Amino acid sequence: MENKDLLMDPAKEIRLKNKHVDLLKGLVKTTHFNLEELESLLVIHHKLTKERPLDRKRVSQPGLDRRQRKVGIERNYAFVLDFSLISSTRKEVFWLSRFREILHRCFDMTDDTLMDRMFSVLDKGARQHINLESWLNMMSIFLRGTLEERIKYAFAVYDAIGDGHILKDNMFHLMHKFVVLPSYDEVDEVVTDMVEVLMKKMDVDLDGKISFADFKTSVHKCPLLLEAMGQCLPTRSSIHAFLRTFSRNVGRF
Numbered sequence: 201m202e203n204k205d206l207l208m209d210p211a212k213e214i215r216l217k218n219k220h221v222d223l224l225k226g227l228v229k230t231t232h233f234n235l236e237e238l239e240s241l242l243v244i245h246h247k248l249t250k251e252r253p254l255d256r257k258r259v260s261q262p263g264l265d266r267r268q269r270k271v272g273i274e275r276n277y278a279f280v281l282d283f284s285l286i287s288s289t290r291k292e293v294f295w296l297s298r299f300r301e302i303l304h305r306c307f308d309m310t311d312d313t314l315m316d317r318m319f320s321v322l323d324k325g326a327r328q329h330i331n332l333e334s335w336l337n338m339m340s341i342f343l344r345g346t347l348e349e350r351i352k353y354a355f356a357v358y359d360a361i362g363d364g365h366i367l368k369d370n371m372f373h374l375m376h377k378f379v380v381l382p383s384y385d386e387v388d389e390v391v392t393d394m395v396e397v398l399m400k401k402m403d404v405d406l407d408g409k410i411s412f413a414d415f416k417t418s419v420h421k422c423p424l425l426l427e428a429m430g431q432c433l434p435t436r437s438s439i440h441a442f443l444r445t446f447s448r449n450v451g452r453f
């Protein structure tokens with residue numbers, strides 16, 4: 201079994217993989233990753249979830265093997281090392297703040313409101329954290345999700361109340377950050393117009409709200425509408441860059 205991370209004790213890595221082997225084998229059937237890729241993502245997840253991750257100070261300690269770090273980077277596991285540099289925070293807020301940092305640093309995402317919504321979608325059962333299985337499923341949608349999977353996920357992110365409809369108020373709230381003008385009233389006016397335009401495009405059955413069926417039909421007709429209410433999926437360049445850190449199958453770019 202190949203050691204995925206040269207900074208990690210091989211025996212520890214094997215124990216980690218063995219601990220989750222059943223889950224990973226199951227996810228080979230339901231995600232877009234093979235077992236080797238899932239094992240790499242498991243190691244990355246482990247790095248992210250350790251209570252006391254390596255910080256800058258510890259990485260720069262002379263005792264740390266420089267050659268190992270260099271080889272690690274050459275082997276395209278730079279992200280594993282990079283993750284280890286993300287600072288630790290208090291345990292009770294660890295997950296949401298860390299989640300935002302990861303999305304920001306690795307996937308070019310910056311909208312806190314949407315990142316919080318994404319967290320809620322993934323954090324089923326309000327556990328205040330995202331477990332390994334949710335993390336791997338998220339990576340599958342992010343990095344190799346089909347259009348159907350991305351539609352389902354994006355709708356869940358925008359459906360703030362979770363009742364199966366996106367209302368004008370939700371859209372107004374989500375799109376308000378798109379517009380920057382000196383006057384708050386002007387912003388409201390422009391965003392109201394944007395919401396009306398989007399509603400006309402997406403409210404297929406004309407009932408004044410966007411159902412999942414409306415959303416799906418509209419996106420199939422015009423794929424750009426998928427993220428019309430804000431970015432909730434990584435950019436193509438960040439997908440490519442992230443895949444390169446752990447997979448040989450990066451697809452076309």
Ligand SMILES: [Ca+2]
Pocket residue numbers: 403404405406407408409410411414
């Ligand atoms: Ca409708």
